[in-house]
Amino acid sequence: MVKEQADSKKYLRIIYLISILIPLVVAFLIFFPTKLSMSGDWVKMLPGLHAMVNSLTVVTLIAALVAIKKGNVRVHRSFMFASLFLGVLFLLSYVTYHSSVESVKYGDLNHDGNVDESELAVAGTSRVVYLVILASHILLSILVVPFVLFAFYYALSNQIERHKKMVKFTYPVWLYVSITGVIVYFMIKPYYF
Structure with a gap:
């Protein structure tokens, strides 16, 4: 019993640490004035990969829900692990991209890194819609990380009632x-060069 409590505290500390480190590292890499130099144009293809990974995540999350509704815990677990794997893949690719390339701005038609008055006029209200969706996406992606990790921890440690409440x-x-994530990609895709 004492060992289980010590292990539980250890895992909970790890979840908290990961939940704090991920947004800090991502923010640091995005806002750091100097970008890493990744060779090749392959880095510029990563946003398309991000959209594909997010699309697959939607599919695996829905498949996991369908499986658990049918009472198939094994299939549910497989799809949830696939979702977690895709999340980690996305995070690694996202960090690689944003640590190597300047962020694209919605409405920046001439790709100079600024959105001037004429570009704002062309973008119109769609820019506001994009920014609202993007802000909610970023905020919730930061907030959901610890909850996802706790949900996995509760499921793996057979704390099923806590797992159900968490999910x-x-x-x-x-x-x-x-x-x-997919919507944001398709909205900003015209502004990639």
Whole structure:
């Protein structure tokens, strides 16, 4: 019993640490004035990969929900691990991209890194819609990480009631983040060069 409590505290500390480190590292790499030099244009193809990974995540999350509704825990677990794997893949690719390339700005038609008055006029209200979706996507993607990790921890440690309570909030947020990731990509895709 004492060992189980010590292990539990250890895993909870790891979840908290990961949940704090991920947004800090991502923010640092995005806002750091100097970008890493990755050779090749392959880095510029990563946003398309991000959209594909987010799309696959939507599929695996929905498949996991269908499986658990049918009572198939084994299939549910497989799809959830696939979703987690895709999340890690996305994060690694996202960090690689944003640590190597300047962020693209919605409405920046001439690709100079600024959105001037004439470009704002062309973008119109779609820019506001994009920024609202992007802001909710980013905020919720940061907030959902610890909940996803706790949900996995509770499931793996056979704390099923706690797992069920956690996923009532976590699942729809994770699904929303994955769906809006695809929407954000397709909205900003015309501004990539």
